[in-house]
Structure formats: structure tokens, C-alpha cells
Amino acid sequence: MINRKATAIWKGTGKEGSGTISTQSTVLENTQYSFNTRFAEGKGTNPEELIAAAHAGCFAMKLSFELNAAGFTADELNATATVSLDPNKGQVTKSAIDLKATIPGISEGQFKEIAEKAKKECPISQLLNAELSLTTELIA
Template sequence: MSIKKKASAHWVGDLKTGLGSISTETGALKNAPYGFKARFEGGPGTNPEELIGAAHAGCFSMAFSMILGEAGLKADTIDTHAEVTLDQVDGGFAITAVHLTLNAKIPGASQQQFEELSKKAKEGCPVSKVLNAKITLDATLVN
């Protein structure tokens, strides 16, 4: 089975003064503005790293939920945050790391189960697999 999802970007102008917009086929993002200032200077708008972080946090949360179910567990809550690091490398830029922070409330889960299952989700989520970056995880089981 193969699933295909689509997104698009439109750009006008040069790198520093140009502006663009990003859209998804579902309309979740529709002409969301992005540009140099948003990406490198903290200006308004989104940027590719922020979108990758959102995708990674969402993918990880779903993978973790699935893995919990396979272990006979069900989370009350799963909250995942992703911090994506963009570094200047070899005259260009690269996403070098993603740090996931997980807080989950899972009735009946032991600390050992939680650690093993969250690690499995980190390694197995499709977004983790596509990124060529160091991916780390801090996981907190909330009781």
C-alpha cells in the first residue's frame, strides 16, 4: 500500500527580501507565509524547520499511541514537543538534530515499559526514519 500526500510552496523574489507561501492539499495550511526573516531572524510567518517539528511531534505521538495499544496500554494524554536544530554546515545549512519532549499519562504503565515503548516509537515513526539528524527524546510518565 502506498499513500501520497501533497504540499506546495510558492516563492517570489530573492532569498533575503523575497516572500513565499506554503499550502497543503487538505487546506490545513493555506498560503501560510514564510521567508528569510521568519526562518533566520525570528520574524513573523512559518518556516520549514517549524513544519518538520510539527510533523515529527504528530507522527511520534501517533506511533507511540499505536505501540502502546500493541502492548495493551492506552494513554489518557500524549503531549509531544519537537525542537528542530538548523546549523550552518560545510558552507550551507542542515537540520542536524531534533529533540522530542514527551509527557504522557498512561494508566498501568511501568516506568520501564514507558521508556522501552517511547524509544521504540522514536525509532519507528516514519518522520524519524526520513530525517538524517540526531534524534533525542526526553520522556516523562505522568502519574
């Protein structure tokens, strides 16, 4: 079992308050977040942005493993995840991954099949109770 930790500290009300997020690795250390960084445009992060980063990173790494198992090595995998929060429902409803990849020797069909498998099997995809989508572009 591998355990990773992050700590959130919040002070004040939901709208006027603010908080910090720190990770075990210290990559994030007292990183600010607030109502504005979540629902408007403010300086700092927010939970949905962090989930998007986790989903993009997890997917790219899982895809790399799946490609290797199929005999391919990517020159580059560029995965961008967009996480959608419906403020009316108070729920994350979707994570959409946009993938651009340069993979020598792979066919379009093999690429799409392996990418779909990685989307389904990446641990963060399995964690999310939301619609998952994937668009792909194989760059020659």
C-alpha cells in the same frame, strides 16, 4: 501507497523575497514564510517548524499504536519536537522530542522502552538524516 502534497511558492531573492506554503488538506493555505520567519522572528512559518510539527505528530501517533499493541491506552501524550537548523552548514542537525505522558498502569521501564521504539520507528524519524533524541516524563 499514500501520497500527500504541499506546494511552496517563492518570489524574489533568498533574503528579501517571500513565499507561501499550501497543503493538500488546506490546513495551510498561502501561509507566509520568509528569511525572517526562518532565521529571525517574523510572522509566518518556516520549513523547520513544519518538520517539528510533523515529527511531534507522527511520533505521538506511532507511540499510541505501540502502547495499544502492548495493552495500554494513554490518557494524554504531549510531544514537543524541537528541530535544530545549523545555518553555517545549511543543514537540519537534530530533532529532539520532549514527551510528557499520562498512561494508566504502565511502569517507567515499559514506558521508556515503548517510547524509544516509537521514536526509532516513526516514519518521520526514519526520514530525517539528523540526530534524534527523546526525553520522557511519565505523569502519574
